[in-house]
Amino acid sequence: MSKKLRIGIIGTGGIAGPHMAAYKQFDNVEVVGGADIVPGKAKAFFEKWDVPDAQAFESAEELIKNVEMDGVSVCTYNTTHAECTIAALEAGLHVQCEKPMSFTLQEAVDMVKASKKAGKILTIGFQPRYSYIRKKVDHMIESGAIGKVYYIQSGGGRRRGIPGSTFVDAEKAGFGCLGDIGCYSIDECLHAVKYPRPLTVSAVATDYFGKNPKYWSGADTFNVDDFSVAFVRLEGDITFVFKQSWAMHADSLGDTLWLGTEGGIKIVNGFNYLNKPSQVMYFTDVNGLQIDSQMLPSMPFDPYASPSNEDAFTAKVRDFCDAIIEGRSAPIPGEEIIYNQAILDGIYRSARLKKEVEIEIPEL
Numbered sequence: 001m002s003k004k005l006r007i008g009i010i011g012t013g014g015i016a017g018p019h020m021a022a023y024k025q026f027d028n029v030e031v032v033g034g035a036d037i038v039p040g041k042a043k044a045f046f047e048k049w050d051v052p053d054a055q056a057f058e059s060a061e062e063l064i065k066n067v068e069m070d071g072v073s074v075c076t077y078n079t080t081h082a083e084c085t086i087a088a089l090e091a092g093l094h095v096q097c098e099k100p101m102s103f104t105l106q107e108a109v110d111m112v113k114a115s116k117k118a119g120k121i122l123t124i125g126f127q128p129r130y131s132y133i134r135k136k137v138d139h140m141i142e143s144g145a146i147g148k149v150y151y152i153q154s155g156g157g158r159r160r161g162i163p164g165s166t167f168v169d170a171e172k173a174g175f176g177c178l179g180d181i182g183c184y185s186i187d188e189c190l191h192a193v194k195y196p197r198p199l200t201v202s203a204v205a206t207d208y209f210g211k212n213p214k215y216w217s218g219a220d221t222f223n224v225d226d227f228s229v230a231f232v233r234l235e236g237d238i239t240f241v242f243k244q245s246w247a248m249h250a251d252s253l254g255d256t257l258w259l260g261t262e263g264g265i266k267i268v269n270g271f272n273y274l275n276k277p278s279q280v281m282y283f284t285d286v287n288g289l290q291i292d293s294q295m296l297p298s299m300p301f302d303p304y305a306s307p308s309n310e311d312a313f314t315a316k317v318r319d320f321c322d323a324i325i326e327g328r329s330a331p332i333p334g335e336e337i338i339y340n341q342a343i344l345d346g347i348y349r350s351a352r353l354k355k356e357v358e359i360e361i362p363e364l
């Protein structure tokens with residue numbers, strides 16, 4: 001492709017900034033327009049980012065109708081991901097949609113159907129996949145180093161970390177902690193084993209911290225989950241124990257674990273993508289001896305960075321652009337993330353019904 005890739009940004013709030021920052025780094029990409037339903041917000045965004053030629057609109061439809069583009073970043077809050085993504089795909093645009101993929105499972109299914117019909121990329125914004133250590137863990141499991149995986153557990157969680165803003169408004173975010181960081185935990189645990197189909201979920205979700213003015217200043221209006229646990233059965237006789245927390249009286253919900261017939265991998269207190277390297281342990285038996293070893297990068301660079309030292313967020317946006325330019329398929333396909341969404345949907349339903357639920361994924 002000789003001309004520049006033309007990109008639009010739908011939703012010019014918080015996360016649109018890192019998208020813009022990444023696009024601005026690429027010589028072969030130009031942000032040509034954007035839209036936000038808050039009057040004047042898209043215009044102010046482009047002024048702030050010094051992109052005077054980008055056209056600003058107050059609806060995704062107007063942007064799509066009026067500006068020639070190759071693809072868009074959908075950076076709206078969760079409950080409008082589906083409508084914006086489908087409108088863009090139907091107009092023949094490639095889409096990078098922020099995480100979580102959607103609010104309901106049906107929305108996610110409709111998004112994948114629209115992408116298949118249009119023959120365009122639908123990729124979901126899980127940038128931790130580009131973290132160096134996480135890639136190494138994925139490769140290790142894929143190489144067979146721990147044999148057949150039969151148990152997976154998510155770890156980590158925040159002691160105090162309710163994010164506020166649109167994240168705690170059910171009308172905009174759908175769910176709370178589940179949709180904010182729960183979807184990352186599911187992706188971390190299940191991408192490593194190639195996303196087995198989820199079958200059943202039994203879950204509990206609570207809001208003890210968000211609803212308590214002692215811990216959260218917006219307690220009056222807080223209407224989403226701040227903690228959840230789930231027991232998920234996956235195809236292939238794999239058990240997945242999920243936990244996630246925005247707030248709790250503990251420093252961690254424990255380690256992320258993959259247990260296999262030949263070995264195990266443990267991320268102490270779950271992956272830490274933010275400040276310091278995660279401690280990753282590998283366990284196996286060799287000649288009758290139990291071996292414990294620590295996985296460390298074998299090259300002297302930041303273990304969080306990609307080998308080119310690019311941060312995960314920039315790497316994610318670059319991969320979307322390169323996939324369009326090179327005619328590749330979606331780097332993080334909506335078709336795969338449907339299973340992530342199906343688990344979120346199952347947790348949400350099971351927690352409300354207070355019983356185990358079956359996960360049924362509609363035909364694509």
Ligand SMILES: NC(=O)c1ccc[n+]([C@@H]2O[C@H](COP(=O)([O-])OP(=O)(O)OC[C@H]3O[C@@H](n4cnc5c(N)ncnc54)[C@H](O)[C@@H]3O)[C@@H](O)[C@H]2O)c1
Nearest residue numbers: 011013014015035036037075076077078080098099100166
């Ligand atoms: N990948 C990451 O690291 C990361 C980090 C933060 C947020 N996110 C995700 O990004 C999304 C947005 O989060 P945020 O913090 O930027 O929220 P935000 O509320 O700051 O911004 C969302 C913007 O979308 C606009 N909007 C909503 N519906 C729209 C529509 N139909 N058309 C046009 N504009 C619309 C809103 O007016 C708002 O300005 C969420 O899904 C969130 O989960 C991802």
